[in-house]
Amino acid sequence: MASIPFDQRDGVIWYNGRLCPWAETKIHVLSHGLHYASSVFEGERVYGGTVYKLREHTERLIYSANVLGFSLPYSADQIDAAHAEVLAASGITDGYVRPVAWRGSEMMGVSAQQNSIHLAIAAWEWPSYFSPEARMAGIRLRISDWRRPDPRTAPVHAKAAGLYMICTLSKHKAESEGYHDALMLDWRGQVAEATGANIFLLIDGKLHTPKPDCFLDGITRRTVIGLARARGLEVIERAILPEEFAQADEVFLTGTAAEVTPVGEIGPYKFTPGQVCQAMIADYDAEVRRPVATPSTAAVA
Ligand SMILES: Cc1ncc(COP(=O)(O)O)c(C=O)c1O
Numbered sequence: 001m002a003s004i005p006f007d008q009r010d011g012v013i014w015y016n017g018r019l020c021p022w023a024e025t026k027i028h029v030l031s032h033g034l035h036y037a038s039s040v041f042e043g044e045r046v047y048g049g050t051v052y053k054l055r056e057h058t059e060r061l062i063y064s065a066n067v068l069g070f071s072l073p074y075s076a077d078q079i080d081a082a083h084a085e086v087l088a089a090s091g092i093t094d095g096y097v098r099p100v101a102w103r104g105s106e107m108m109g110v111s112a113q114q115n116s117i118h119l120a121i122a123a124w125e126w127p128s129y130f131s132p133e134a135r136m137a138g139i140r141l142r143i144s145d146w147r148r149p150d151p152r153t154a155p156v157h158a159k160a161a162g163l164y165m166i167c168t169l170s171k172h173k174a175e176s177e178g179y180h181d182a183l184m185l186d187w188r189g190q191v192a193e194a195t196g197a198n199i200f201l202l203i204d205g206k207l208h209t210p211k212p213d214c215f216l217d218g219i220t221r222r223t224v225i226g227l228a229r230a231r232g233l234e235v236i237e238r239a240i241l242p243e244e245f246a247q248a249d250e251v252f253l254t255g256t257a258a259e260v261t262p263v264g265e266i267g268p269y270k271f272t273p274g275q276v277c278q279a280m281i282a283d284y285d286a287e288v289r290r291p292v293a294t295p296s297t298a299a300v301a
Helices: 032-036 054-067 076-090 132-137 161-176 219-230 242-247 275-288 295-300
Strands: 012-015 018-021 039-041 044-047 095-103 117-125 139-148 181-186 191-194 198-203 206-210 235-238 250-255 259-266
Touching: 012 076, 018 076, 032 095, 039 054, 039 161, 054 076, 054 095, 054 219, 076 095, 076 117, 132 259, 139 161, 139 191, 161 181, 191 198, 191 206, 191 242, 198 219, 198 242, 206 219, 219 235, 219 250, 219 259, 219 275, 250 275, 259 275
Parallel strands: 139 181, 139 259, 206 235
Antiparallel strands: 012 018, 012 117, 039 095, 044 095, 095 117, 181 191, 198 206, 198 250, 250 259
16 A cells, blocks of 8 residues: 655644644745754654653653754653644554654754754554564665764764664665665674664573664663563673674564564574564563553552
């Protein structure tokens, strides 16, 4: 089924404080965010009507904006309340939420000290990032020619739109060669992350994952580390070289969109998704669907 273009859907988008008809929610072509990538965003999932770890996402959005030198004109409480408005108006119980903040149009040049800051929040129904068949088989990753930058080169811990240029370049190249996604090394040649997800390797019964010193320390990554340790699995955060894929028995990706996605192939290296992939998929699934106590139910308990 051809998907409906994202600017032509029905529904509402929360835009600068109010709900607007989806197809009419537009920005001016001379927006700083568009020309100079002064834009930050979040990717969130709704499970059973609740955004998983909403406050962590909201805090990261505020942090990312601050790293890019601007402040959102809304508090974390207001942003969370705006999410509730969008979800109530759209009736989405299982889907994806995309808050995005950017500099507007008052100044058009590298300097944009006077520009207003805008915030929009859209939500839509969204199934698994990768198809169920691809997940079961383990997805195929191409090792990208592009690398994650040195933290002295770019604000690597912000979820900033500009950093995704490298991801799109990498993913397009991978897809053009029949892969599902790309695995990016960092500026030193160490394993970094996929284009929208972090990576874990099972070596000798222990989970190894790169230290997030020049890429996003994913909320899912941190959740999965906690779940793995709760299962008694040792998790080691360290520098990992691509040659070490030869020793890995299982590999999986983690991310809000990807959830836990087994990997079957990275360049010349092959893996068979096994018990640890299955266990982490099951644990993550149970975790995100765990009922969350609301203030009223908590008061009764
Ligand atoms: C480049 C990149 N790395 C990692 C992640 C995983 O982060 P999270 O688990 O917070 O979604 C994402 C997704 O937001 C991403 O875009």
